[in-house]
Amino acid sequence: MERRVFLKGSAAVIPASLGLQMLMSRGTAFAQGADFKDDVEVLNYALTLEYLESEFYRQGNGAKLLSGVEAGYLKQVGADEDAHVAAISQTIKDIGGTPVAAPKVDFGEAFANRESFLKTAHIFENLGVGAYLGAASFIKTPAILQAAAGIFGVEARHAALVGDLLGLAPEGGVYQGATETPETKANVLKAAAPFLK
Amino acid sequence: MEKERQLFDGEPVIEFQNTKDRRQFLKYAGMVGVGGTLALTGVACTNDKAKNPVSPDRKSDEPSVPQGDIDILNYALTLEFLEADFYKQGVDSGILKGRELDLIKPIADHEAAHVATLSSTITDLGGEPVAKPNFKYPDPTFKNKDDFLKTASTFEELGVKAYHGQVTLIKTPAILGAAASIAGVESRHAAVLAKLLGSNPFPAPVEGTLSMDEVLKAATPFIQS
Numbered sequence: 001m002e003r004r005v006f007l008k009g010s011a012a013v014i015p016a017s018l019g020l021q022m023l024m025s026r027g028t029a030f031a032q033g034a035d036f037k038d039d040v041e042v043l044n045y046a047l048t049l050e051y052l053e054s055e056f057y058r059q060g061n062g063a064k065l066l067s068g069v070e071a072g073y074l075k076q077v078g079a080d081e082d083a084h085v086a087a088i089s090q091t092i093k094d095i096g097g098t099p100v101a102a103p104k105v106d107f108g109e110a111f112a113n114r115e116s117f118l119k120t121a122h123i124f125e126n127l128g129v130g131a132y133l134g135a136a137s138f139i140k141t142p143a144i145l146q147a148a149a150g151i152f153g154v155e156a157r158h159a160a161l162v163g164d165l166l167g168l169a170p171e172g173g174v175y176q177g178a179t180e181t182p183e184t185k186a187n188v189l190k191a192a193a194p195f196l197k
Numbered sequence: 198m199e200k201e202r203q204l205f206d207g208e209p210v211i212e213f214q215n216t217k218d219r220r221q222f223l224k225y226a227g228m229v230g231v232g233g234t235l236a237l238t239g240v241a242c243t244n245d246k247a248k249n250p251v252s253p254d255r256k257s258d259e260p261s262v263p264q265g266d267i268d269i270l271n272y273a274l275t276l277e278f279l280e281a282d283f284y285k286q287g288v289d290s291g292i293l294k295g296r297e298l299d300l301i302k303p304i305a306d307h308e309a310a311h312v313a314t315l316s317s318t319i320t321d322l323g324g325e326p327v328a329k330p331n332f333k334y335p336d337p338t339f340k341n342k343d344d345f346l347k348t349a350s351t352f353e354e355l356g357v358k359a360y361h362g363q364v365t366l367i368k369t370p371a372i373l374g375a376a377a378s379i380a381g382v383e384s385r386h387a388a389v390l391a392k393l394l395g396s397n398p399f400p401a402p403v404e405g406t407l408s409m410d411e412v413l414k415a416a417t418p419f420i421q422s
Binding site: 073076077083136137142143145146151152154157159160161164170171174175176178179180181 | 307314365375380381384392
């Protein structure tokens, strides 16, 4: 989380020399060579997150907490996640792998009301953005990289829109700075853990 | 490979040869845009023997990335110049108010940051950043909100597809990481502008791509010189 705070908050005012030191130390945090051994592992990691999101929106949209245009947006977000699950599963099979099963999930109080639904959605979407960017470098097959990048961009769209629906501050809420921040597998799984049974 | 290509219509170009490339990518995916001039300095040194990738006395006269990557960065820079110029005029015009202005001001800042980062990155890699072109916009662009938002939305969707169109053409992992971290932000912009316009913020479950030729053709009407 420290990295994100750094990026969000103070990048513009940090003197070059200090900023550089921080950047160098940040860099090492991403070097986790053993995270994924092949494309199937990256795809199954992505698939687990997409399953989580897909089920989250299925339940959330089913809870009828939203109305009007807002309900329409979230329905579309859910449909996107369903499409990601289908595309990633198929791709894993196409390259000879076995797609992981959908995880058992528990979203706790996320569907108590509109705000809790949207707030949890916002967390998931930003997590997805960081996860894809963090995992992209492990992808060896260009066509899969293209697809992962394409999904990553759509997760960023979701994150921004949900942030706006929540009325969050534009910078740090709707947007997370001038560049997206990659997240390590360890951090992503830690953030997702409370929702996985 | 054949099957995946059919699925995603991608073109195989990049493959990470080793963990060093991967590490480079990860490192820069997160830092481009933060340090301005220094953001991609490390890349220029990947072929050097320098232990310290930001050593000031490194050799900087020999570009260590393929010319094609520099060309792609200059292409991105051209588009970011256009966006930065466009949003600055939009914000200065006074046609935006309230939440709309609040949402668009940071976009202007992001595009300016992208310009600064791409320019310095190209320089650091031994390339020559393109000069800022002169832009022209159809007359009502900055006179009323709707025209402005429509053009903004067009630019953002174009920018997103432009970045995604280069994903498999970029050869240097660090540059790919940097470009991806910018592209994600353009996707956020695109979604916000679509919402402000009342159009679809999620036109597809996966971002589309456009070739350099297609994008430049679309951008040409706005470029004077």
